[in-house]
Amino acid sequence: MELPSSVARYVEAGLHGAENTKRGYAADLRSFQDYCEHHQLPYLPTEVTTVAGYISQMADRGMKLASIRRHVAAIAKLHQLAGKPSPTGHKPLHMVLDGIARVIDKQQRQAPAFTVMELKQAIQAIELTKPTGLRDRAVLLLGFAGAFRRSELVAINVEDVEITRQALVIHLRRSKTNQYGQEEDKAVFYSPNADFCPVRAVQEWIECLGRTSGPLFTRMNRGNKNKPAQPGTSRLTDQSVNDLVQRHLGPTYTAHSLRASFVTIAVEAGQSNKAIKNQTKQKTDAMIERYARLDDVKRFNAAQHLGL
Structure with missing residues (x-):
């Protein structure tokens, strides 16, 4: 109108x-x-x-x-x-x-942060003989390793994905902190274990899609008992990503947990705020503090390192 x-x-x-x-x-x-x-x-x-x-x-x-x-x-x-x-x-x-x-x-x-072990257990439980499983594995691994917002995940096109010998690079054309279409890059790296490698997971999903352009993560066309559901052409929605996360990781978690978990685990691993912001594209250190889930008194406590 x-x-x-x-x-x-x-x-x-x-x-x-x-x-x-x-x-x-x-x-x-x-x-x-x-x-x-x-x-x-x-x-x-x-x-x-x-x-x-x-x-x-x-x-x-x-x-x-x-x-x-x-x-x-x-x-x-x-x-x-x-x-x-x-x-x-x-x-x-x-x-x-x-x-x-x-x-x-x-x-x-x-939205709580999951552990790497919880994510690996969820990935291992996914049935990879069907296209839906390939898609869901790619969404979870890329969403976590890239610290993606769900709105960013669903906006990715196949042509935005560049796979090199060193890493997979996503060329973001727009995001929450980049409203004017200036291209930003996120790099996701190979894992020594192919089962949990975000680069290989995305590569296999693109091969399943069988095309070089259009939405990366799509809904599935309805299948039947003789043929599993196949990739469609409609993008996943924000809500679809949330449902996907809860389906595989449990109702405690949400799509926001992918990003919160990246920040939490990176802080726990001693990564600098600058390195974390380079992936999350957050502008301030205060945002890292807001996203990190470091309130577990047994898991995150300086009293563990007093040398007694």
């Missing part, structure tokens, strides 16, 4: 020259307009309760906090440019945003 000319004019005028911001705000405002029209609510000017309901719905759908804040900023900008009082500066809305932030942060912190 196109924005009304009045709305589009304000966005165009107020954001002239900022192409990425303009496109992002326009998309956000289209989404907000659809919400308002569906619930028969005014959107310019709109009410605090309308925006609160809108962002709560986004949070319930699992949208990232940064994306929710961007939507609020777009609504605020629209009202500013239209000369209308903005509902986004009201304290009740800030309270809703604070509550959403706490819930999202709690959900992220609750």
Whole structure:
């Protein structure tokens, strides 16, 4: 649905020259307009309760906090440019945003980190005679070794994968911390044990796909008793990756555990923050502290190394 000319004019005028911001705000405002029209609510000017309901719905759908804040900023900008009082500066809305932030942060912190042994046991239990098993092994090993967000995993295309004698390199064209399409690379290395090697796992999955472009990780077409399910053409979704992780590692873990486990195990192994950030693409050391699951008093404690 196109924005009304009045709305589009304000966005165009107020954001002239900022192409990425303009496109992002326009998309956000289209989404907000659809919400308002569906619930028969005014959107310019709109009410605090309308925006609160809108962002709560986004949070319930699992949208990232940064994306929710961007939507609020777009609504605020629209009202500013239209000369209308903005509902986004009201304290009740800030309270809703604070509550959403706490819930999202709690959900992220609750995603526990698995051990390397747990991951290996899960990989060993996967049936590799079927394409589904090859895909799931590749998702788990690449997701962990590359410290990938699930949104990054599902966005990878076959043509983004470069396999060399030294490593497998994923050329990321967009990520949570890279919104402008500047290419970032992640390197994943060979394992001495072929059973747990992320490079070989991805290579075998690509051979199973039988193509050189398009989505790397896809849903499976339905099989039957005579023929197992075969790779389809539709990408896995974020939720599919979460279901896959829980299917193989147990309901305690989530897709976020792939990334949290990488950080935790890397810290435990004595890797520097710089080396960890080079893979996770996090910008600050504080983010490493947030992701690392180092609260097991028996496993992570300086009292083990006092020399007594």
